[in-house]
Amino acid sequence: xxxxxxxxxxxxxxxxxxxxxxxxxxxxxxxxxxxxxxxxxxxxxxxxxxxxxxxxxxxxxxxxxxxxxxxxxxxxxxxxxxxxxxxxxxxxxxxxxxxxxxxxxxxxxxxxxxxxxxxxxxxxxxxxxxxxxxxxxxxxxxxxxxxxxxxxxxxxxxxxxxxxxxxxxxxxxxxxxxxxxxxxxxxxxxxxxxxxxxxxxxxxxxxxxxxxxxxxxxxxxxxxxxxxxxxxxxxxxxxxxxxxxxxxxxxxxxxxxxxxxxxxxxxxxxxxxxxxx
Ligand code: C2E
Ligand code: CA
Ligand code: CA
Ligand code: CA
Numbered sequence: 001x002x003x004x005x006x007x008x009x010x011x012x013x014x015x016x017x018x019x020x021x022x023x024x025x026x027x028x029x030x031x032x033x034x035x036x037x038x039x040x041x042x043x044x045x046x047x048x049x050x051x052x053x054x055x056x057x058x059x060x061x062x063x064x065x066x067x068x069x070x071x072x073x074x075x076x077x078x079x080x081x082x083x084x085x086x087x088x089x090x091x092x093x094x095x096x097x098x099x100x101x102x103x104x105x106x107x108x109x110x111x112x113x114x115x116x117x118x119x120x121x122x123x124x125x126x127x128x129x130x131x132x133x134x135x136x137x138x139x140x141x142x143x144x145x146x147x148x149x150x151x152x153x154x155x156x157x158x159x160x161x162x163x164x165x166x167x168x169x170x171x172x173x174x175x176x177x178x179x180x181x182x183x184x185x186x187x188x189x190x191x192x193x194x195x196x197x198x199x200x201x202x203x204x205x206x207x208x209x210x211x212x213x214x215x216x217x218x219x220x221x222x223x224x225x226x227x228x229x230x231x232x233x234x235x236x237x238x239x240x241x242x243x244x245x246x247x248x249x250x251x252x253x254x255x256x257x258x259x260x261x262x263x264x265x266x267x268x269x270x271x272x273x274x275x276x277x
Contacts, residue, residue, distance in 0.1 A: 022068075026076055029065050030085050034092060038064050041096050042262035045271065046115065046233060046255045049247050054272050056113035056147065058255065059097035060262045061089070081121050090122040091131050098139035098146060100265050105145075109272050113174060115147040120154045129167050136171075143172035149199065150175065152183025162192055169194040176233070181221060190228055197252075198225045202236025205256070208245060215245070222249050 033039055039061055046056040063071050080086040094116050101114040122128065136143055148168065154161045165175060176197040181204060200221050207214040218234070225232040234246050237256030246254055260271060 023079065025068065026065070026071065026079050027083060029068075030063075030076060030080055030083070030089075033063060033065075034088060036066075038066070039089070039092065040064070040264065041093055041100065042264055043100070043268045044255060044262040045260050045268070046113070046253050047259050049243070049251055049254050053110075054112060055253065056115055057101075057268060058115040058149070058262075059093055059100075059117070061093050062262075077119065081119050084121070086119050086121050087125060090119060091135075093117075094132065094135045095138065098135045098141045101145055102139045102141045104269065104272070105141075107269070109269070111145060112272070113145055113147045114141070115149050115176070117149045117178065120151060120156075123150060123154050123164065124157065124160070128164060129171075132168065132173070133171070144174060147174040147176060147196075149178040150195075151178050152180070152185045152189075155183075155185050155189050158189065158192070162194075165194050181217065187224075190230075195230065197231035197233060200232060200234045200251075202256070205234050205236040205242060205246075206238075208242055218246070218251075219249050222246075222251050226250065 029038075040063075042060045042062050043057040044060060045054045046058060047053065048055045061073050061077075063073070063076055065071050077086065080089050097114050097116050101112070105111050118128075125131070132146075132148075135141075136146065150165075168175060174197070175193075175195045176199055177193075177195055178199045179201040180198040182201045198221065200218060204214050204218050204221070208218055209215070222232050231252045233253035233255060234242075234251050235255045237243055237246065237254040237258050239258060242256075243254060243258060263271065
């Protein structure tokens with residue numbers, strides 16, 4: 001066995017090398033993924049708790065890497081943000097989602113909202129308003145059928161954020177705060193931001209029955225939202241018991257595997273023909 005001398009530092013273990021190269025592989029792949037048409041948008045229904053009807057869908061990007069197969073957005077979205085690739089990718093999702101929503105309307109389905117995730121880097125882009133306007137114009141989708149899901153991280157630059165949100169609001173777009181309660185930010189922004197709804201993060205919904213404190217938080221977020229004249233949607237709803245809990249506390253909307261996983265557009269068409277009641 002060869003001994004490693006005192007000064008032979010091993011900076012990279014084989015595992016680390018593998019990690020570095022997977023990340024690099026993803027980055028290289030991401031640069032080509034758009035032109036190679038490797039992305040697809042899936043849609044997950046959002047249900048009105050009272051009527052059981054689908055009132056919206058959230059657009060969630062999917063990527064099939066030619067060698068590595070399906071890569072979770074949890075893995076590649078942060079790389080896209082780091083590299084700035086989120087800008088063209090995000091614009092593509094926005095356009096595709098608006099186009100798809102208008103297509104469903106043209107096919108005669110009841111009109112619903114299309115929620116699109118906007119990363120904070122995308123939100124801070126100076127031409128965001130122009131990009132959103134273009135997506136609406138090109139698709140012919142009316143602005144109130146578009147929802148932008150923003151995260152609390154945009155608050156870092158609150159003056160700019162408030163201005164941009166007011167512009168989007170004036171256009172008639174529906175705005176929500178995603179992953180609400182996980183951003184370690186003060187609540188005071190809620191009175192400054194012209195938002196329509198809060199999305200309760202799935203970490204709270206998931207543990208509602210294991211942890212009384214999560215249940216209390218869910219209840220409190222719903223009450224607070226209503227007191228502020230905001231709608232509330234709970235994400236990560238997987239069981240009837242969770243839905244009953246949310247319904248009793250007047251949560252407006254719910255989204256989760258209980259209703260449907262995110263699905264490709266053609267499968268959503270089938271689903272909205274037969275609403276859950
Ligand atoms: P998110 O915006 O919080 O989206 C919700 C995630 O929870 C989705 O994961 C969805 O598939 C998953 N989910 C929905 N219902 C349930 C449930 O009942 N149980 C469980 N365990 N999970 C559920 P997904 O599609 O893997 O996306 C992960 C994250 O990636 C998203 O979290 C979002 O932050 C980001 N992301 C996805 N698509 C886009 C996009 O087009 N643009 C940007 N900027 N980010 C995106
Ligand atoms: Ca979201
Ligand atoms: Ca979320
Ligand atoms: Ca999340």
